[in-house]
Amino acid sequence: MIGRLRGILIEKIAPEILIECHGIGYEVTMPMTSIYSLPDINQEATIYTHFVVREDAQLLYGFANKVERKLFRLLIKVNGVGPKLALAILSGMSADQFVSCVVHDDLTTIVKIPGVGKKTAERLLIEMRDRLKDWQGDIHTPATDAAPLMPHSETSFANDHKGDAINALVSLGYTTAQADKAVKLIYQQGMTSEDLIRDALKSMI
Template sequence: MIGRLSGIILEKQPPDLLLDVAGVGYEVQLPLTSFYALPEVGKPAVIYTHFVVREDAQLLYGFSNQTERSLFRQLIKANGVGPKLALTILSGMTAQHFVRCVQFDDLSTLVKLPGVGKKTAERLVIEMRDRLKDWGVSSNTPITDKMIMQDDEALFAPPASAEQDAISALFGLGYSQAQAAKAVQQQLKPGMSSEQLIKAALKSMI
């Protein structure tokens, strides 16, 4: 099992990362909450990973910290939740926000995530409640922008087409092409990078 990678960032195209580790390029998919914690291209980075082996592929999922990886591993144990949906959930909200949704039966927030219908949200709340009871989120913990996606300063220079990159990233997370395009166009402002645009679009849909 590959549990941790330390190397130099070669490429960043949300949610995909190419990391050079001693001359070997590892392709890793990260939830956007972890992706935006990465340094810029050409800088060293350390990510915690979860390795998935399927009949047709070997996939690496990466996380900025062990807490997010731990939650990802709990999510994929739930009925009907595979790695792709778990990645989508952690792209739309932080681990702390998800735990709070589960502990306080916040179905209305969960169903806003692509691929999470009412039945899936109810199942997640039921199955995850006991698993997450010791995660330390209290009823006094407010939901803040930091728990979702916030418009921090861009981590690297804007791409040639931030709008198209943002639409592609959202589409890859499970939103329809129409949903992604509408959300991006509503949030698009001059000079925005793809990262800022994706964050703003995600925030508007959660």
């Protein structure tokens, strides 16, 4: 089991990074909130990992801290929730913000996460309630105050702040139409990609 990696950050193309450890490059998929907390390219980074072996692939998921990894491991135990959906949840809000939704039975916020329908959201609230009884953290943090996300550095859209923001939202699971509409709704002159992503997410979650 690969539990932690410390090395030089070679690439950062959300939602994946490439980190070199002792001459070996590891491709790691991470939630957007974790990617945002990473240092710049060619700097040393430490990430906590979860290794998944399937018949057709070996996948490595990374997190900025043990708390995010702990919640990820709890989420993928929920019936109907796989790694991709768990990453989308952790990209839309912090671990403690998700726990706050569960504690306060906030179905409305959870169902706005891309890929989470009403039935899945209800299942998450029911199954996660018991598993999170002993959770340590600030459960009173509002779910709408999620951290800004890291823009996608390779884009098929226009090479500007709007395009970067749209691509980052699409990588979270939103459709291109949803992302485009949200960005246009909140766009103001002078906003950076990070401003656009953060405010667009707030308008949708």
